[in-house]
Amino acid sequence: HPNMPPCIRGWIPWFGAAFEFGKEPLHFIQQARATYGPVFTVEVAGKRLTFLTLNEDFKAFFTSKDVDFEQAVQEPVYRTASISKESFFECHLDCLAIIKSRLTPGNTAILSGPLCEEFDDHLESLGSEGSAQLNELIKSVMYPAVMSNLLGQCNSPKSTLTKQEFLDKFTTYDDGFEYGSQLPDIFLKEWASSKQWLISLLRNMITKAEETLSSENGNKTLLQHLATSISDKLLPNYGVLMLWASLANAIPITFWAVAFILSNPGVYKIAMDQIRDAIQNRDKEKTKVTLDDLRQMPYVKWCIMEAIRLRAPGAITRKVVRPLKIQNYIIPPGDMLLMSPYWAHRNPKYFPDPEDFKPERWEKADLEKNVLLEGFVAFGGGKNQCPGRWYAIMELHMFVALILYKFEFTLLDPVPKPSPLHLVGTQQPDGPCTVRYKHR
Numbered sequence: 001h002p003n004m005p006p007c008i009r010g011w012i013p014w015f016g017a018a019f020e021f022g023k024e025p026l027h028f029i030q031q032a033r034a035t036y037g038p039v040f041t042v043e044v045a046g047k048r049l050t051f052l053t054l055n056e057d058f059k060a061f062f063t064s065k066d067v068d069f070e071q072a073v074q075e076p077v078y079r080t081a082s083i084s085k086e087s088f089f090e091c092h093l094d095c096l097a098i099i100k101s102r103l104t105p106g107n108t109a110i111l112s113g114p115l116c117e118e119f120d121d122h123l124e125s126l127g128s129e130g131s132a133q134l135n136e137l138i139k140s141v142m143y144p145a146v147m148s149n150l151l152g153q154c155n156s157p158k159s160t161l162t163k164q165e166f167l168d169k170f171t172t173y174d175d176g177f178e179y180g181s182q183l184p185d186i187f188l189k190e191w192a193s194s195k196q197w198l199i200s201l202l203r204n205m206i207t208k209a210e211e212t213l214s215s216e217n218g219n220k221t222l223l224q225h226l227a228t229s230i231s232d233k234l235l236p237n238y239g240v241l242m243l244w245a246s247l248a249n250a251i252p253i254t255f256w257a258v259a260f261i262l263s264n265p266g267v268y269k270i271a272m273d274q275i276r277d278a279i280q281n282r283d284k285e286k287t288k289v290t291l292d293d294l295r296q297m298p299y300v301k302w303c304i305m306e307a308i309r310l311r312a313p314g315a316i317t318r319k320v321v322r323p324l325k326i327q328n329y330i331i332p333p334g335d336m337l338l339m340s341p342y343w344a345h346r347n348p349k350y351f352p353d354p355e356d357f358k359p360e361r362w363e364k365a366d367l368e369k370n371v372l373l374e375g376f377v378a379f380g381g382g383k384n385q386c387p388g389r390w391y392a393i394m395e396l397h398m399f400v401a402l403i404l405y406k407f408e409f410t411l412l413d414p415v416p417k418p419s420p421l422h423l424v425g426t427q428q429p430d431g432p433c434t435v436r437y438k439h440r
């Protein structure tokens with residue numbers, strides 16, 4: 001078509017620009033934008049990926065009827081969770097509707113009490129002092145706590161052994177998720193076996209969830225809601241995807257939030273003053289942080305939002321299903337359409353000094369009313385906007401307040417850079433970040 005956007009093909013036929021793109025995909029987007037303009041196509045291994053980088057075009061990305069979310073993710077869903085095309089097109093909307101309705105701000109508030117208890121218990125198991133990799137420490141507390149909160153207490157890995165086994169399998173699955181979403185299992189044996197392990201785990205969890213339907217605290221868990229409404233035999237596979245969605249982005253961002261706070265003495269002091277003022281340790285045995293307490297710590301919430309802004313997902317995707325007009329270009333059906341929240345959040349028009357960690361910029365948002373900043377797209381948009389976003393913000397706010405209240409930290413390494421290797425999801429740290437901690 002004469003009006004197609006400029007296309008980067010590379011010099012190997014079919015393989016196209018895969019080599020250059022694959023080395024550092026996150027940086028490739030920004031370099032290509034500087035050379036080819038705000039809309040461009042990259043040909044990678046027989047696929048056309050068309051990037052939109054202007055905020056003005058995001059509305060079309062999120063709401064145009066000429067693009068489709070399900071068609072964009074169906075193949076990766078098949079590879080990462082062994083869900084057939086037929087099942088996905090039949091069940092996805094129902095699953096999404098249940099997750100959305102269970103994670104509204106109101107239902108999230110109900111989950112906050114038990115989540116705080118779980119965080120408190122798992123934080124206590126860190127002992128009175130020690131040193132660790134900050135991201136490993138955060139995973140070891142958050143994985144079992146969030147699992148228990150969303151999937152049921154009977155399902156949370158409790159013993160050190162089961163916790164470690166889960167941590168290993170999930171980490172392998174998460175690390176290989178991006179390659180796994182593109183390549184057949186045969187090329188990624190260890191990754192494929194961790195996927196099967198997680199599917200079996202979810203199968204057992206669903207059986208247990210069905211057995212304990214009367215439920216542990218009177219409220220059905222998210223997994224129980226899914227189990228009672230979706231009869232598809234692939235329900236465990238959907239469970240794995242949901243578990244991945246609930247952990248894969250939120251936990252690295254918690255790492256960045258804590259690391260950014262600890263490495264900025266001025267920020268750390270303001271955050272600690274608010275946390276100490278808000279949390280009165282009423283009961284010495286357990287620290288309880290209520291939503292009212294969290295409301296007394298707006299600055300800590302700004303820190304969380306700022307960490308999400310700086311470490312937003314590398315790219316999100318739709319499939320073009322009918323010719324799509326963007327500026328003066330026509331993007332042909334069949335193209336994968338991508339936009340990068342990570343780069344969108346580095347647009348100085350919306351976020352002055354975009355690389356700086358500046359919690360105060362969130363003062364302009366009305367977070368009490370769930371109004372975020374203009375130009376903030378970390379949770380995507382339109383019908384498929386992240387249904388876990390209110391839960392994620394509450395979970396991070398709660399966790400950061402609690403861990404800083406209970407432990408004093410010293411950073412032994414500088415804060416690492418974000419790894420430019422992956423486009424799917426939020427960035428992992430590119431190097432070690434050791435901390436020493438001491439119970440207060």
Ligand code: HEM
Binds near residue numbers: 392
């Ligand atoms: C800071 C943490 C998180 C970030 C940055 C994030 C970001 C995103 C993004 C960008 C999408 C795709 C949206 C689109 O394409 O427009 C998404 C989808 C999704 N997220 Fe999140 N998310 C986070 C936490 C969570 C949590 C905690 C849960 C569950 C409790 C969750 C559940 C989901 C699900 C189920 C989907 C798929 C929606 C669908 O199938 O249409 N997310 N998330």
